Amino acid sequence: xxxxxxxxxxxxxxxxxxxxxxxxxxxxxxxxxxxxxxxxxxxxxxxxxxxxxxxxxxxxxxxxxxxxxxxxxxxxxxxxxxxxxxxxxxxxxxxxxxxxxxxxxxxxxxxxxxxxxxxxxxxxxxxxxxxxxxxxxxxxxxxxxxxxxxxxxxxxxxxxxxxxxxxxxxxxxxxxxxxxxxxxxxxxxxxxxxxxxxxxxxxxx
Amino acid sequence: xxxxxxxxxxxxxxxxxxxxxxxxxxxxxxxxxxxxxxxxxxxxxxxxxxxxxxxxxxxxxxxxxxxxxxxxxxxxxxxxxxxxxxxxxxxxxxxxxxxxxxxxxxxxxxxxxxxxxxxxxxxxxxxxxxxxxxxxxxxxxxxxxxxxxxxxxxxxxxxxxxxxxxxxxxxxxxxxxxxxxxxxxxxxxxxxxxxxxxxxxxxxxxxxxxxxxxxxxx
Numbered sequence: 001x002x003x004x005x006x007x008x009x010x011x012x013x014x015x016x017x018x019x020x021x022x023x024x025x026x027x028x029x030x031x032x033x034x035x036x037x038x039x040x041x042x043x044x045x046x047x048x049x050x051x052x053x054x055x056x057x058x059x060x061x062x063x064x065x066x067x068x069x070x071x072x073x074x075x076x077x078x079x080x081x082x083x084x085x086x087x088x089x090x091x092x093x094x095x096x097x098x099x100x101x102x103x104x105x106x107x108x109x110x111x112x113x114x115x116x117x118x119x120x121x122x123x124x125x126x127x128x129x130x131x132x133x134x135x136x137x138x139x140x141x142x143x144x145x146x147x148x149x150x151x152x153x154x155x156x157x158x159x160x161x162x163x164x165x166x167x168x169x170x171x172x173x174x175x176x177x178x179x180x181x182x183x184x185x186x187x188x189x190x191x192x193x194x195x196x197x198x199x200x201x202x203x204x205x
Numbered sequence: 206x207x208x209x210x211x212x213x214x215x216x217x218x219x220x221x222x223x224x225x226x227x228x229x230x231x232x233x234x235x236x237x238x239x240x241x242x243x244x245x246x247x248x249x250x251x252x253x254x255x256x257x258x259x260x261x262x263x264x265x266x267x268x269x270x271x272x273x274x275x276x277x278x279x280x281x282x283x284x285x286x287x288x289x290x291x292x293x294x295x296x297x298x299x300x301x302x303x304x305x306x307x308x309x310x311x312x313x314x315x316x317x318x319x320x321x322x323x324x325x326x327x328x329x330x331x332x333x334x335x336x337x338x339x340x341x342x343x344x345x346x347x348x349x350x351x352x353x354x355x356x357x358x359x360x361x362x363x364x365x366x367x368x369x370x371x372x373x374x375x376x377x378x379x380x381x382x383x384x385x386x387x388x389x390x391x392x393x394x395x396x397x398x399x400x401x402x403x404x405x406x407x408x409x410x411x412x413x414x415x416x417x418x419x420x421x422x423x
Contacts, residue, residue: 046283049287050286050287051283051286051287051422051423052422052423053423064289066287067287068283068284068287070280070283071280072278072279072280072283073279073280074279074280074281074283074284075279075281076212076216076279076281077279078216078219079212079215079216079219083212083215086208087208087209087212088284090207090208091208091209091285091288091289091290092288092289093289129284
């Protein structure tokens with residue numbers, strides 16, 4: 001089922017940051033979101049992932065199909081790499097974590113505690129988590145932060161494999177992943193007026 | 206659900222997990238009481254049930270701010286909300302693992318501390334029964350407090366202020382069961398009320414906790 005966003009407006013901290021956003025991501029396709037800092041990429045992705053309600057507009061096809069990866073990886077420092085992946089696989093009702101370990105070359109690290117990994121290694125583990133969710137739409141917020149070029153290539157390969165398996169991906173990033181994907185610039189959708197400006201109590205605040 | 210419970214218990218047992226922290230606090234508080242009120246054993250007998258209950262309650266409170274804050278900081282909570290597991294179930298499991306790592310050890314240790322406070326011989330059974338029935342409510346209500354303050358930096362003190370008033374009914378009836386048992390009165394009525402409070406909180410609180418957590422995560 002394609003992810004379809006219609007005339008969406010999202011808010012952060014009670015202020016509208018973006019409105020009128022519409023796009024569709026079909027199965028097997030990816031969409032790259034671009035926009036300057038503060039454009040509302042994270043807020044948009046959190047809204048699509050269901051972490052916060054939209055101000056207005058409609059999101060179709062997102063329930064129970066989304067695997068979200070934000071700025072934090074959701075790893076437990078005192079669990080090993082394998083235990084971390086096992087936990088998420090079980091939460092999502094899956095049991096195979098070997099493919100994810102292989103895709104991100106985590107074999108040499110699999111018995112290390114996640115707390116002893118470097119930032120880039122943690123990120124690789126965080127991205128490997130997506131593969132054990134069994135979900136079809138990946139919603140990724142700056143997935144390549146702290147990854148080196150080799151790891152970015154691993155990530156791009158994993159996304160390509162996911163797309164070939166009829167999955168889809170919505171990625172906010174600034175670097176070129178070399179994916180065959182459409183791109184959407186979010187800058188034009190930025191809310192022109194702050195909703196509070198002109199409100200009657202403004203002079204008193 | 207089992208996976209979440211197993212993970213939480215494993216994390217509590219590993220280094221830095223805080224298992225036994227509440228128990229150690231309970232031990233120290235009850236050991237300090239005879240020092241502060243003096244060595245009159247008949248006075249200790251009178252106050253023992255109340256002191257043990259208050260100690261257990263504070264020990265439960267101590268570990269609450271770790272309950273959700275750690276998962277919030279490393280992003281696990283965001284990912285759990287998007288997981289197929291209902292948030293209500295996840296929070297019930299969190300409360301259960303808190304009880305298994307904090308409340309249950311207190312229940313088990315309480316008779317030993319009862320001896321130290323010269324608790325009347327007839328009171329031990331009732332003390333253990335009241336703690337076993339009452340501490341689950343402390344964990345479930347505590348989860349609600351933790352969900353309410355999870356987004357606030359250093360919200361531990363605020364959470365204590367919010368949670369302690371909610372603990373009052375449990376404390377009143379729990380300590381009353383232990384007191385009545387110790388002096389040989391019938392403790393059936395407060396025990397029934399205590400069980401009622403616990404069952405009601407277990408049944409209703411997870412929904413409130415999940416609702417406020419969804420709000421704080423926005």
